[in-house]
Amino acid sequence: MKLIGSDYDGTLNHGGIDEEKLEAIRRWRAAGNVFGVISGRGPDFLAELQENLGDNFDFYASCNGGVAVDAKGTELFNYRCEGVGARAFVADLLDWGAPLAYVNVDDRCFMVGNAATTERVDYMVEDMPDLPYFHKMAVFLPGPDEAGALAAKVREKYGNKVNPLQNWWCVDIAPYGVDKAAGLRRLAAYFGVAEEDIVAVGDNLNDAAMVGAFRGYAMAQGSEDLKKIATCITESVTDLIIKELAE
Numbered sequence: 001m002k003l004i005g006s007d008y009d010g011t012l013n014h015g016g017i018d019e020e021k022l023e024a025i026r027r028w029r030a031a032g033n034v035f036g037v038i039s040g041r042g043p044d045f046l047a048e049l050q051e052n053l054g055d056n057f058d059f060y061a062s063c064n065g066g067v068a069v070d071a072k073g074t075e076l077f078n079y080r081c082e083g084v085g086a087r088a089f090v091a092d093l094l095d096w097g098a099p100l101a102y103v104n105v106d107d108r109c110f111m112v113g114n115a116a117t118t119e120r121v122d123y124m125v126e127d128m129p130d131l132p133y134f135h136k137m138a139v140f141l142p143g144p145d146e147a148g149a150l151a152a153k154v155r156e157k158y159g160n161k162v163n164p165l166q167n168w169w170c171v172d173i174a175p176y177g178v179d180k181a182a183g184l185r186r187l188a189a190y191f192g193v194a195e196e197d198i199v200a201v202g203d204n205l206n207d208a209a210m211v212g213a214f215r216g217y218a219m220a221q222g223s224e225d226l227k228k229i230a231t232c233i234t235e236s237v238t239d240l241i242i243k244e245l246a247e
Contacts, residue, residue, distance in 0.1 A: 002197040003184070005200050005201075006037055012237050045062060050071070065180045081133060081161065082132065084161050087125060089162075184210050
């Protein structure tokens with residue numbers, strides 16, 4: 001039995017979720033294997049994932065592997081970022097150049113800005129709840145260089161409490177110790193899959209931990225840095241499944 005953990009944006013949904021892709025997933029699962037999505041998106045994405053995939057998946061791990069549910073939404077595990085003053089943390093992110101911050105708490109996602117923010121937000125930073133925990137924060141910068149610089153500042157000041165993961169011009173901020181490799185290890189243990197039978201596929205640097213740790217595929221249109229650490233390159237998740245079923 002093998003387990004495929006697939007990133008969503010730029011990976012599973014690259015080229016759309018068509019019938020050919022769904023049929024490949026069905027064949028994979030019918031052969032006794034496990035398939036799921038592991039994404040930087042929040043828990044609130046589950047409903048859309050169910051709409052796109054139907055019941056053709058076994059798990060959804062959100063927040064870069066920090067929160068996982070099965071296809072029906074039953075919680076498998078849940079890691080939260082605690083011990084960080086959420087309001088002060090968001091203020092730092094905005095001071096460091098983020099135009100606004102997305103905050104995931106349980107199944108909620110809200111946007112926070114400051115006086116320089118031009119978009120409509122749910123809270124100004126001084127008015128946001130000072131949360132006892134959060135599952136993920138995300139910020140979008142003008143480009144990858146700016147995102148890398150902000151991630152470095154987060155790591156320098158908060159590196160013992162959170163894990164900043166760059167994804168093109170986005171920075172996903174997960175709890176310390178949470179990344180996609182750790183999430184897939186926990187899922188493999190839950191489903192009874194040996195670590196050597198984990199297959200991971202992604203397209204960008206927030207996928208690097210899992211692509212480097214397991215039998216890792218990088219998408220052909222993805223990050224060149226990710227391709228350097230991948231075991232294989234694939235044009236699509238469909239092609240990956242065909243290749244893995246043949247081995």
